[in-house]
Amino acid sequence: CLEKSSCKPLQVEIKHLNQKLAELEADQQEAREKIRSLLNRRTPAVPPDKTTPKPAVDPSQLRKVSRLTRELNISNKQLRSTAHQALADIKNQLGQFYDTVGKLAQVEQEATKETEELRSLYRKEVVERKSLYNKLLELQGNIRVFCRCRKSLASSCLEKTDDQEVVVIQKGNRKKFQFDKVYSPSSTQEDVFTGTLPVITSCVDGYNVCILAYGQTGSGKTYTMMGSKENPGVNIRSWPFILRWSYLSILGIYNDTLNDLLTKSPSASLDIRVQGKAVSVPGLTQVQVQTETDILSVMEMGEKNRKIASTKMNIQSSRSHLMVALEVEGSDEVSGLTSRGTLTLCDLAGSERISKTEAEGQRLVEAAAINKSLTALGQVFGALKCNALHIPFRNSKLTHLLQPCLSGDAKVN
Ligand SMILES: Nc1ncnc2c1ncn2[C@@H]1O[C@H](COP(=O)(O)OP(=O)(O)OP(=O)(O)O)[C@@H](O)[C@H]1O
Known part of the structure; x- marks a missing residue:
């Protein structure tokens, strides 16, 4: 042409x-x-006459x-x-x-x-980078525990001795606790998020990743995970890094029953189904999200339904575990490689000593259910730490659901 x-x-x-x-x-x-x-x-055919020829x-x-x-x-x-x-x-x-x-x-x-x-x-470099990055994270530990000290509470009984140690002072006794990282009371939401960023990157690479917030009531779990509009937490800050074609689901776990928080009837109880290594919740709503605005509006709906479910069951929202799961599908346009990982963000219910809070009736049932599931979580981590042959994932719905995020090459913060 x-x-x-x-x-x-x-x-x-x-x-x-x-x-x-x-x-x-x-x-x-x-x-x-x-x-x-x-x-x-000029040459006429007839012979010229005697008169002078005229040219x-x-x-x-x-x-x-x-x-x-x-x-x-x-x-x-x-x-x-x-x-x-x-x-x-x-x-x-x-x-x-x-x-x-x-x-x-x-x-x-x-x-x-x-x-x-x-x-x-x-393509080779991408695969190599992923593998090296994964090895680096594995060397740091697939399960990493951070401690965030709260401003008002920290001054009296907590002392941050270095980046990996806090000392709890109680009745004159000093007890040391080691962590992968300790955030001082002055640390910001951004600081804490930066600490979780490596595992979030790992999710984009196709690994299952789980970020759990554990602590007693009022210690700042929801603040760290959700934060406020002006000062968002890990949940909101992680979206821009993982947002591609993702599916979002929000589950509430109250008294060891599962509630879909993205449905019109959030108080209906759901079951867990196991197929091979896959653990799923049949009937759980999964909403496709493409933008930050999509995620925020779905999260808002989840929060609203959490309150509706809580009110119907006469509980406070903090008495249930909140599990936000984001299935991330990614593809690299240049290399053509695709990946699929899940990011589970878990705001656990507050842990308390029943004897200390003197809970009764419904509160006692709630507290017992929370403590049972948190104890099961502790047992799972204990078994994982010593590479036990049997990991008791099925001891509670919380640990059962978290099984894919806590086993294999999954990463936990
Ligand atoms: N690091 C922090 N800096 C400033 N304010 C904080 C911090 N941590 C928590 N707060 C505030 O303390 C209050 C309780 O925190 P939050 O609700 O996050 O606790 P929680 O551990 O989720 O409690 P619950 O177990 O009841 O859900 C909130 O008003 C929150 O804004």
Whole structure:
């Protein structure tokens, strides 16, 4: 198509020149005819009479025609030579043009080959980066525990000795606790989020990731996970890093029963189904989200339903575990590689000592259910820590649901 379009003007020019040549030849032919007829008139067939012959044509005109014929011949020759020269130039240019087109095609072929090589190299690099990044996280520990100290409570009984240790001072006794990282009371939401970012990146790479907030009532779990509009927590800050084609579901776990918080009847109880290594909740609403606004409106709906479910069951929202799960599907446009991971963000119910809170009736039932599930969670972590052959995931609905996020190469913060 490129060749045809580029040749067109040249072909038109050649045609034009050929036409001119034909016209000139016709003119020349006509002039010859004229000369011939004039010459014929000069030699009459009848013998001349004795009277002085009268010339048929004016000699000056004859000379003029002869001069014109000569001039025509000269310009004809010149035109022919110009046309030949032009044709030669055009041929030359066409040759160069075809040469360039040929070279361009070759360059394009080489560029395509090079792009393919680079693409395959990039694909290898991506796989290698993922694997190295995963190894790095595994070296740091697939389960990492952070401690965030709260401002008002921390000053009296907590002391942050270094980045990985806090000392709890109680009745003059000092007890040391080690963590993967300790956030001082002055640490910000951004600081805490930055700490969780490596595992969030891992989710984008296709791993199951879980971020759990554990602590006693009022210690700042919801603040750390959800935060406020002005100062959002881990949940909200992580969306931009994982937002692709994702499916969001929100579950509440109250008294060891599961509630779908994205449905019109959030207080209806759901069951867990196990198929091989997969753990699912049949009937759980999954909403496709593409933008941050989508996520925020779905989260708002979940919060509202959590309150409705809580009110119907006469509980406070903090008496249930909240589990936000985001299935992340990703594909790299350059390498063509796809990945699928799940990010589970868990705001656990507050842990309290029943004897201390003197709970009774419904509160006692709630507290017992919370403590049972948190104890089960502790047992699971204990078993994982010592690489036990049996991990008691099925001791509570909370741990059963978290099984895919706590086993295999999943990452937990
Ligand atoms: N690091 C912090 N900086 C400022 N305010 C905080 C911080 N942590 C918690 N708060 C505030 O303390 C109050 C209780 O926190 P939050 O609701 O997050 O606790 P919680 O552990 O989720 O409690 P519950 O178990 O009852 O759900 C909230 O008003 C919250 O804004």
